[in-house]
Amino acid sequence: EVQLVESGGGLVQPGRSLKLSCLASGFTFSNYGMNWIRQAPGKGLEWVASISSSSSYIYYADTVKGRFTISRDNAKNTLYLQMTSLRSEDTALYYCARHRGWRSGYFDFWGPGTMVTVSS
Amino acid sequence: DIQMTQSPSSMSASLGDTVTINCLASQDIGNYLSWYQQKPGKSPKLMIYGATNLEDGVPSRFSGSRSGSDYSLTINSLGYDDEGIYHCHQYYEYPNTFGAGTKLELK
Numbered sequence: 001e002v003q004l005v006e007s008g009g010g011l012v013q014p015g016r017s018l019k020l021s022c023l024a025s026g027f028t029f030s031n032y033g034m035n036w037i038r039q040a041p042g043k044g045l046e047w048v049a050s051i052s053s054s055s056s057y058i059y060y061a062d063t064v065k066g067r068f069t070i071s072r073d074n075a076k077n078t079l080y081l082q083m084t085s086l087r088s089e090d091t092a093l094y095y096c097a098r099h100r101g102w103r104s105g106y107f108d109f110w111g112p113g114t115m116v117t118v119s120s
Numbered sequence: 121d122i123q124m125t126q127s128p129s130s131m132s133a134s135l136g137d138t139v140t141i142n143c144l145a146s147q148d149i150g151n152y153l154s155w156y157q158q159k160p161g162k163s164p165k166l167m168i169y170g171a172t173n174l175e176d177g178v179p180s181r182f183s184g185s186r187s188g189s190d191y192s193l194t195i196n197s198l199g200y201d202d203e204g205i206y207h208c209h210q211y212y213e214y215p216n217t218f219g220a221g222t223k224l225e226l227k
Binding site for chain 1: 121175
């Protein structure tokens with residue numbers, strides 16, 4: 001059974017940093033591209049970042065480019081999102097999701113999400 | 121960036137009804153369109169990919185179609201389990217973008 005479990009969320013002050021993790025199981029992690037997608041309270045979905053299976057291709061939304069870094073450790077079946085210079089508008093539930101496809105694709109499995117709240 | 125204009129933003133329908141949700145892409149995305157169902161407090165669930173392909177395990181009451189840059193999700197024989205928010209998503213290019221969502225409620 002495919003499982004994705006995010007962790008690392010919490011309350012953080014503006015300007016500070018936070019690192020999210022997503023532990024994958026139930027599939028060959030190194031064969032799939034992975035993504036971070038967020039959802040602000042009561043709002044729609046916003047794609048944040050994507051990384052290919054071997055980390056060769058990495059893409060970011062303009063809203064986080066230069067502040068967030070997506071990475072992965074295939075030996076540990078883990079996806080990461082390093083978030084720096086956090087702003088109040090980064091407050092959201094952060095999902096990791098697997099995509100089916102080559103560089104881009106649809107999201108066939110999602111984790112339950114980890115909440116990030118940016119507030120003083 | 122590709123804009124996905126989703127409509128309606130909310131709708132109410134009766135048990136057994138047929139409903140249609142639409143997404144209009146601001147430029148050509150081919151069939152690189154997926155649909156997700158999200159229930160309160162849960163993560164989104166893939167329903168349709170490639171504009172018209174039903175994900176494994178999704179009831180055949182759900183279907184997707186395309187007419188040019190207009191994409192539709194149709195649900196036949198509406199049931200209470202179909203309540204939730206539906207999101208369209210284009211994965212033709214980066215940045216991937218989503219529609220604003222359609223909240224479906226049963227009367």
